Every structure is written in C-alpha cells, then in structure tokens.
Amino acid sequence: MTFTTRFAPSPTGPLHLGHAYSALLAHDIARAAGGRFLLRIEDTDTSRARPQWEELIYKDLSWLGLTWEEPVLRQSDQLEVYHAALTQLAERGLIFPCSCARSDIRAALSAPQEGAPLAPGVYPGTCRHRPMSDRKTGDALRLNMRVAVQSIEMPGFTETGAKHAGSHQLDPDRLIAETGDAVLGRKELETVSYVLASVVDDAAQGIKRIIRGEDLYQITFLQVLLQGLLGLPTPEYHHHRLIRDDQGKRLAKRDDARAIAKYRAEGVTSQEIRRMVGL
Ligand code: GLU
Secondary structure (H helix, E strand, O other): OOOOEEEEOOOOOEEEEEHHHHHHHHHHHHHHHOOEEEEEEEEOOOOOOOOHHHHHHHHHHHHHOOHHHHHHHHHHHHHHHHHHHHHHHHHHHOOOOOOOOOHHHHHHHHHOOOOOOOOOOOOOOOOOOOOHHHHHOOEEEOHHHHHHHOOOOOOOEEOOOHHHEEEOOOOHHHHHHOOOOOOOOOOOOOOOHHHHHHHHHHHHHHOOEEEEHHHHHHHHHHHHHHHHOOOOOOOEEEEOOOOOOOOOOOOOOOOOOOHHHHHOOOOOOOHHHHHHHOO
C-alpha cells in the first residue's frame, strides 16, 4: 500500500515558519518513502477563509520547493459529503442541537456539577436532552459523547511523534470528562466543523500517516472516535514539535513577522528556511 500523507492548511492567514516545518516534514517523509504527498485546503470556516490566503498557500509552498498532486481537494467544494457523515451520526441518535451561547456555558460551568468533574471549558450538557427535530437556525450540532462512547468498542491509534510515541487506546471516561459533547457542525450545512471534515477526507484520500503540529494532539482522540463511529480506518499519527518565537511562544497566523511571504520578500532562500526550522 502506498504511503500517503498530506498538509492541510486553513486559508485564514499567511503561513508562518511552523507551517513551513509541517509541510516540509510531511513532504520529505513522503518522498523518502516513495509515497504520495497531498495538499488539502481546509476552508469550511467561511467566516475566516479567504481566497487571497489560499493563493498565498500555493505560492509559499511552491517557493519552498514542494510539489503535490492535482487536483487539490478544497473542502468548500464538497460540503454534501460532510453533511452525509453528520446525518449518519444524527440518524443513530448521536447528535443533538445546542443553542447555548458561550456565556450560557460559562454560567452553567460555574454552577455546582453533578457526576464526575469535567475539564475546564468542557460543555456541561445543557441541551443534551433536545431532539434533532427541535433544531433551529444557528444551533450548533453536538456529539452526545456519553451515547457515542457506549455505541462502539473503543478504538486506538499509533503515534510516532517523539513526545507521545506509542499506542494509545481511547478511554471513554476521559473522552466524556476532557472532550465532552464536541461541536461537529451547525444546522446550516456550510459550517461543518474541521474535526469532522478532516476525518472524512483523510479516509477518502487514503491517508496513511497524519503529520501535523503537537497543538493538534488532543483533538486526535475525538477524531479517532469519529473514525470508529463512521466505520473509517484510523491512520498513524505523527505530532511534531512546534516552532516557537524568541519568547518561546508558539507562532500564530497573526504573527506576520514569521510569515513565509515576509522572509521571501526579504530575500531569504528556501534552503535558509529549512535550516531555520531545523531540517
Ligand atoms: N486545518 C488545520 C489547521 O490549519 C490542520 C488540520 C490537520 O492537519 O489535521 O490548523
């Protein structure tokens, strides 16, 4: 089976050194394995995704010397596919509509809780009793985590990144306490959450190893659960170290100072970028 990996940026700002590291690492590993490297544009967040950032992604990655297969999958082109996955989960009673504002959730969390304590910020379950027939425009669609973890045998995954290397079995109690009823979409089809869209695409594109930043390690547990619920294969995961600024803070899209485009404009070469990120 051909080794296949991908780089899946969201076009919501300029790519920075952290993205360069992620893309170069995935590309190098794929090329060394004689495998495939795919680029996927994760633009389901219509409030933040912009065509200009997508254009810049192609430009930055080409300049870094990367090549990828065409056509590039753009998530906004296939929202029905994600909607079908969400519908599949809803038909099994795993999804409920939620109209809580952030302030409602904060207030509910500050009240005394019944049962095992939830990690900070985990949804307290206010709307969990609501049926899908009751959903209204603007409602978030949440996974009923308690029902979800009971509905399948718990899957596991293999991690090859140094920090968490080994095999990990999902733990239902931890999923309930630490992940909770995650938002998977909204009543309007356009806003499918990235966690679900990404899982559907990784399976459809035959991704064998997901190479991405350490900041996405926690979300892997939810994504592996979704793979189990949807009957999709679980790839291997490799979460790599994050590139940090001089103060040790991880880079964000708003930190234009580390944008690849900025280095390019200043005459830095792509070989120098490789060295800067430690490759
Ligand atoms: N689109 C996500 C991001 O830009 C990355 C998703 C992934 O690699 O799984 O943060």
